[in-house]
Amino acid sequence: MKIFLCLAYLIMALPAALFAQNSYVEVTAPGNRQLKLAVDSPRSTDAKPLTETAREIGGVIAFDMNMSGLVSAETRDQLPQSGSIGMTDADFTTWMASGIDLLVRSEYSVNGDELTVEFRLFDIISKKMMAARRYLGKTRDLRRFGHAFADEIMLVLTGERGCFTTRIAYVSSQTGNKEIYIMDWDGHNMLPLTRNGSINLNPDFSPDGREIIFTSYKRGNPDLFKRALSNTVEVPISNRKGLNITGSWSPDGSRIALTLSKDGNSEIYTIAKDGSNPVRVTHNPAIEVSPVWSPDGAQLAFVSDRLGKPQVFISGIKGGAARRLTLAGNYNVNPHWSPKGDRIVYAHNVGGSFQIFSVNYDGTGDTQLTTAGSNENPAWSADGRFITFSSKRGGAEAIYVMRADGSGQTRVSPGKGSSTQPTWSRR
Secondary structure: OHHHHHOEEEEOOOOHHHHOOOOOOOOOOHHHOOEEEEEEOOEEOOOOOOHHHHHHHHHHHHHHHHHHOOEEEEEEOOOOOOOOOOOOHHHHHHHHHOOOOEEEEEEEEEEOOEEEEEEEEEEOOOOEEEEEEEEEEEHHHHHHHHHHHHHHHHHHHHOOOOOOOOEEEEEEOOOOOEEEEEEEOOOOOOEEOOOOOOEEEEEEEOOOOOEEEEEEOOOOOOEEEEEEOOOOOOEEEEOOOOOEEEEEEOOOOOEEEEEEOOOOOOEEEEEEOOOOOOEEOOOOOOOEEEEEEOOOOOEEEEEEOOOOOOEEEEEEOOEEEEEEOOOOOOOEEEEEEOOOOOEEEEEEEEOOEEEEEEEEOOOOOOEEOOOOOEEEEEEEOOOOOEEEEEEEOOOOOEEEEEEOOOOOOEEOOOOOOOEEEEEEOOO
16 A cells, blocks of 8 residues: 555645535536546646656546546647646636536646646536645656546545545466456556465455455465555464355454355354454355455345355344345355445356346345356445456456446456456445
């Protein structure tokens, strides 16, 4: 998390009411059409502008905002206007004539490896500045600065900050082994987290985003490990006899749900974050795996074949009778709870391939989200607007991102080999 910690910003002087908690500004395009957002080519305050830097800054924001589905975004070369990133009445008129509703203008300076970027968001229709931020950091932070301001745009448009500064951890076979990698949500800045030359599976972020847990066979047995993102030390936290798999952090970070087979049968347990104090949740002769917590930490969704084929069930964390959630089909796996707790995504076998479905907490509203290829391991973004998943579409498996309604399916994972089992960091 060093990149995140070095990012500092200065809030510019704006009307206090604009940034009041839980408030947002409603911006509507004429005729109820989709809003058009232009990202003006960033200006350099240096004597020699860096064209590639400017192009990357604009491209990050345009990509994020197009994926949001709220606006149609594009990068634009500067129209004739004032030299600063402020706006005159004439500037507003020029942009309005070109059909733009929202405009991002920015300027940057580079001094060695020091980078300063200032962004401003304007509502062209009402001729108002809606947001402004200045970011100070290193040149390596350039994309993060763009993502951070895209989060601010989402806050203005919806009242909720975006998830564009979050990251995705996943399993990749590009080295010939199954190792854990991490990348920005859009696939950039990919880094390996494990290099142990073994099989590493099912990563999950801690709530504060500083640690991950994962199962590794590096000692021969499928044991659960933990490591901080700031170092390379892999700490065993559950190495009990048999399976120690599919670990999932509780929302408050105090406990971990997982599957253990220490007593001969695979059952759902919770353990303290240091691996102590195991508490058994399920008591059934069936195979039970893949527990995930509800946002309030009171329930677990998991997969069980207690009815003969894998289905998704829901149980309280103290056990008791479990409720079957998935009612259609005979093979449903990989549940993941939405941040608001109202829906659960899962993978459903349809005619021999897996597709991603989303269902209400009470089992109603079951909706298919994918149709192409075979798709598994869905996981929600922190704001509930997106779902990441792995997909095999004409080649090796890769990580994709889509909107919560299934639209905008976009491959984001780079590199060779297969990429599977994505999990999304929280804010």
